[in-house]
Amino acid sequence: MESGRSLDSAIAALDRALRAVFAPARASRPVPGPAAEAGTPLPEAERRASAALMRVNHAGELAAQALYHGQAAIARAPATRALLNAAARAESDHLAWCETRLQELGARPSLLNPLWYAGSFAVGAAAALWGDRASLGFVAETERQVERHLDGHLGRVPPADVRSRAILEAMRAEEVAHGATATAAGGVSLPEPVRTLMRYTARVMTGTAYWV
Numbered sequence: 130m131e132s133g134r135s136l137d138s139a140i141a142a143l144d145r146a147l148r149a150v151f152a153p154a155r156a157s158r159p160v161p162g163p164a165a166e167a168g169t170p171l172p173e174a175e176r177r178a179s180a181a182l183m184r185v186n187h188a189g190e191l192a193a194q195a196l197y198h199g200q201a202a203i204a205r206a207p208a209t210r211a212l213l214n215a216a217a218r219a220e221s222d223h224l225a226w227c228e229t230r231l232q233e234l235g236a237r238p239s240l241l242n243p244l245w246y247a248g249s250f251a252v253g254a255a256a257a258l259w260g261d262r263a264s265l266g267f268v269a270e271t272e273r274q275v276e277r278h279l280d281g282h283l284g285r286v287p288p289a290d291v292r293s294r295a296i297l298e299a300m301r302a303e304e305v306a307h308g309a310t311a312t313a314a315g316g317v318s319l320p321e322p323v324r325t326l327m328r329y330t331a332r333v334m335t336g337t338a339y340w341v
């Protein structure tokens with residue numbers, strides 16, 4: 130019986146991974162901001178700049194989904210698993226919003242998305258092995274770092290690109306809420322070396338996804 134449940138969990142995890150990486154992302158909510166066709170087309174240089182930023186954010190949202198999927202797979206308490214799965218569903222909206230904006234900008238997602246998903250799933254599962262409180266603390270720290278990352282992108286997105294700005298602002302507000310929820314649910318502060326490693330790992334991913 131236990132082996133059957135483990136197999137079911139493995140199949141479900143594989144199905145989520147394939148859908149996240151290869152299937153078109155689907156949002157349960159409308160894309161924030163005015164419709165793309167409502168504004169003046171961006172100059173080519175600004176279009177490329179926005180596209181690169183949104184490619185990074187698309188990769189980040191895919192990685193966030195993978196982190197939460199990995200953590201939920203190992204979570205011990207049903208309440209923790211439910212919190213992680215709810216956060217993953219919100220991230221799937223963010224992923225769809227970024228994917229839509231990339232299409233509007235005539236750009237593609239990162240070619241390394243399968244790598245970002247696999248690596249992030251493994252990191253999420255490893256974090257969850259330390260227990261639910263550490264796993265929730267990992268969520269809170271991840272969201273704090275994402276908040277700072279989005280602040281940086283909001284300062285770099287071309288002023289005329291109100292569609293991308295609206296998406297980033299909506300994502301930022303929800304990332305802050307996810308972090309607060311994880312802390313309130315019992316998440317503990319992570320050691321500084323772990324937080325530093327998370328920052329450097331994120332820089333590698335975002336720096337690469339900007340171009341590839």
